[in-house]
Amino acid sequence: DSGVTQTPKHLITATGQRVTLRCSPRSGDLSVYWYQQSLDQGLQFLIQYYNGEERAKGNILERFSAQQFPDLHSELNLSSLELGDSALYFCASSVLARVVAGAADTQYFGPGTRLTVL
Amino acid sequence: AQTVTQSQPEMSVQEAETVTLSCTYDTSESDYYLFWYKQPPSRQMILVIRQEAYKQQNATENRFSVNFQKAAKSFSLKISDSQLGDAAMYFCAYRSYPGGSGSRLTFGEGTQLTVNP
Numbered sequence: 001d002s003g004v005t006q007t008p009k010h011l012i013t014a015t016g017q018r019v020t021l022r023c024s025p026r027s028g029d030l031s032v033y034w035y036q037q038s039l040d041q042g043l044q045f046l047i048q049y050y051n052g053e054e055r056a057k058g059n060i061l062e063r064f065s066a067q068q069f070p071d072l073h074s075e076l077n078l079s080s081l082e083l084g085d086s087a088l089y090f091c092a093s094s095v096l097a098r099v100v101a102g103a104a105d106t107q108y109f110g111p112g113t114r115l116t117v118l
Numbered sequence: 119a120q121t122v123t124q125s126q127p128e129m130s131v132q133e134a135e136t137v138t139l140s141c142t143y144d145t146s147e148s149d150y151y152l153f154w155y156k157q158p159p160s161r162q163m164i165l166v167i168r169q170e171a172y173k174q175q176n177a178t179e180n181r182f183s184v185n186f187q188k189a190a191k192s193f194s195l196k197i198s199d200s201q202l203g204d205a206a207m208y209f210c211a212y213r214s215y216p217g218g219s220g221s222r223l224t225f226g227e228g229t230q231l232t233v234n235p
Contacts, residue, residue: 042227044225045224048221048222055221056221056222090163094221107165108165109155109163112161114161
């Protein structure tokens with residue numbers, strides 16, 4: 001158990017719908033990262049938040065958005081869903097905003113949310 | 119941008135034997151971290167081992183060790199005394215140092231490891 005929790009574990013919805021995925025980081029971790037794992041794109045970084053502020057953006061679609069709340073939990077919102085959005089969405093957390101020399105800032109992953117768009 | 123390549127989609131090993139998984143990467147940065155993550159059938163991503171690029175000594179964690187060749191941009195994972203529980207998808211990942219492209223992990227395509235009894 002990494003200490004990172006994600007809900008729900010599974011989500012089945014229809015095209016055009018909107019869903020929200022939730023992540024609670026490990027106690028003490030200020031950074032939250034979202035990754036998407038799909039069959040055709042592999043594991044891809046979507047976005048990073050640190051202490052409530054967006055810090056880095058990856059290959060995140062405009063239909064997707066995220067935020068980190070004062071209690072440090074994060075939500076990933078996916079709207080106007082398409083079949084191709086079906087994937088496993090991971091949240092990871094770490095202590096720091098970015099790697100610094102000598103710091104063991106490991107990213108710990110949650111169990112993921114399996115999204116199926118029908 | 120950095121890229122990570124795992125050229126072996128599948129590998130198999132006999133229980134108690136040794137297997138080596140390959141990973142190459144491309145970067146213009148001089149300082150960075152490299153990781154191997156394991157994803158068993160449960161789909162949980164589990165950190166296996168990490169290597170700091172500025173360290174010449176190869177990292178080891180129990181039965182897991184790496185062969186880090188910085189000039190060749192190669193980072194292979196050796197699993198000794200393979201166990202049935204080692205069966206999983208293994209991902210090689212790259213992470214920039216301060217001043218680089220943030221703290222994101224860039225993953226390879228993965229290598230599916232089968233352990234035969």
